[in-house]
Amino acid sequence: MSRFEEELKRDKFVCSECSRCKKIVWPPSNYCNKCLNETTWREISRKGKLVEYSYNKGECFGIVEFESQIRIVGTVKGSERPDVGQIMNLEKCDYDGDEIFIFSSTVQRNGSQNS
Amino acid sequence: MISSMRPIFDKTRNLSQEDIDVVLTSTNANEKYLASIVSELAGISPRIAHSVESLCNSGTNCIVSAFAYISSGLADVALVTGAERTDSPGLVLSWDKSRGKYKHPIFWSSLFASSHMRKFGTTLEDLAYVSAKNHRNGLENPYSFFDRSYSVGEVMRSKTLTDNVRLLDCSMPCNGAASILLASEDAIRQFTDSPVWIAGIGQKSISAGFTKNADLSSMESTVLASRDAYSMARKSPKDIDVAEVHDAFSICEIMALEDLQLAERGKGSSLVRELHDTNCKKVNPRGGLIGTGHPLGATGVAQTIEGFYQLQGTAGGRQVESAKTALIHNMSAAATSSTVLILQA
Known part of the structure; x- marks a missing residue:
């Protein structure tokens, strides 16, 4: 298992960041794709924005964008149809041979938003 | 591969194995040293022999590589052969971690469809028209995997895979092979009096990861590749008489028509409905990937062969009348890379 996969298994969402120019490199890589220097790991904000979604056998899946640049596809939890542009939390990540990302809406039933 | 080469040697005057300078093989199969093996089995001892792999786009990339060898002067005659089997490892790109557990292509196509529907009001019925049209066109193609057509209603009622992708919106992985011969301007005259010319080439890789597509309702790599191909051929979209476009899924054809202008x-989708209703074969006359089947490494070669037939006027029941200029569009991995060829009679 790679370091990225190990971190996912611990429910940590990390990505590569260049040790020199600080660029975030996604998907993770040992080298920066701007200045080709070595990267280090850093945790990524778990709050993102829903870019697009669809349904697979009744289960919603979609693309969520984190830190305005990291886009990942995962399962969108919740019984209501989400809105594109809606703020989502990365509720859980895991690894079982595939990368598992589970998103949930930050909007509560009463319409208030979590901080 | 060998069986798809045989008609080239049978039907091309003055051509023998000794004339072949380059053998390029196109496949996603994990076969080592394949081009040299195939060369030996076909009795060819080429100067240059190697494989080209680029997922679904492998065959078209292979043709571009052969073109480059010839135009550079390194070779005069190149044989390109592509093949695939249903168990090809090229169906899923496991590298793309950003797809999470949604690595199968039906998921990116579903998100493309969601985006196009949201932006332009495209409907499930619009998607069904693509499949119905291409399956009907495929009936005239003796090399099609299918022996029947499907109505718009049948596509609509086919098995639901995601909310906006049904089974008949998908191209079918299948076994297949296709071969094509390329030669320099000087060398071609000994083989034929009516060659088809590659007038324009555009290729672009924007990334390898699906989620790097900034706008999910358009395929950026196709836009950029077609711009280069039109420019090199000194042609504009209105000059195109016939086009083979990459319809791995119904939504891809609708997006490709827009991205190719x-x-x-x-x-x-309006154009697709019009083509369907008037039985016009201008787009995907051989049936596209949906109506023919999609043997990945062979697909780009087979698309280009269709352009050849159309410009030679030998496409039989699927012939587009007086076709002079053809466009071939192929792509890989959720359109993260595309190739566009413009062929001229």
């Missing part, structure tokens, strides 16, 4: 943005 064969339809206005948001009007791809």
Whole structure:
């Protein structure tokens, strides 16, 4: 298992960041794709924005964008149809041979938003 | 591969194995040293022999590589052969971690469809028209995997895979092979009096990861590749008489027509309906990937062969009348890379 996969298994969402120019490199890589220097790991904000979604056998899946640049596809939890542009939390990540990302809406039933 | 080469040697005057300078093989199969093996089995001892792999786009990339060898002067005659089997490892790109557990292509196509529907009001019925049209066109193609057509209603009622992708919206992985011969301007005259010319080439890789597509309702790599191909050929979209476009899924054809500027943005589905209703074979006359089947490494070669037939006027029941200029569009991995060829009679 790679370091990225190990971190996912611990429910940590990390990505590569260049040790020199600080660029975030996604998907993770040992080298920066701007200045080709070595990267280090850093945790990524778990709050993102829903870019697009669809349904697979009744289960919603979609693309969520984190830190305005990291886009990942995962399962969108919740019984209501989400809105594109809606703020989502990365509720859980895991690894079982595939990368598992589970998103949930930050909007509560009463319409208030979590901080 | 060998069986797809045989008609080239049978039907091309003055051509023998000794004339072949380059053998390029196109496949996603994990076969080592394949081009040299195939060369030996076909009795060819080429100067240059190697494989080209680029997922679904492998065959078209292979043709571009052969073109480059010839135009550079390194070779005069190149044989390109592509093949695939249903168990090809090229169906899923496991590298793309950003797809999470949604690595199968039906998921990116579903998100493309969601985006196009949201932006342009494209409907499930619009998607069904693509499949119905291409399956009907495929009936005239003796090399099609299918022996029947499907109505719009049948596509609509086919098995639901995601909310906006049904089974008949998908191209079918299948076994297949295709071969094509390329030669320099000087060398071709000994083989034929009516060659088809590669007038324009555009290729672009924007990334390898699906989620790097900034706008999910358009395929950026196709837009950029077609711009280069039109420019090199000194042609514009209105010059295109016939096009083979990459319809791995129904939504891909609608997006491709818009990205290749064969339809206005948001009007791809209207064009598809018109082609269907008038039985016009201008787009995907051989049936596209949906109506023919999709043996990945062979697909780009087979698309280009269709352009050849159309420009030679030998496409039989699927012939587009007086076709002079053809466009071939192929792509890989959720359109993260595309190739566009413009062929001229």
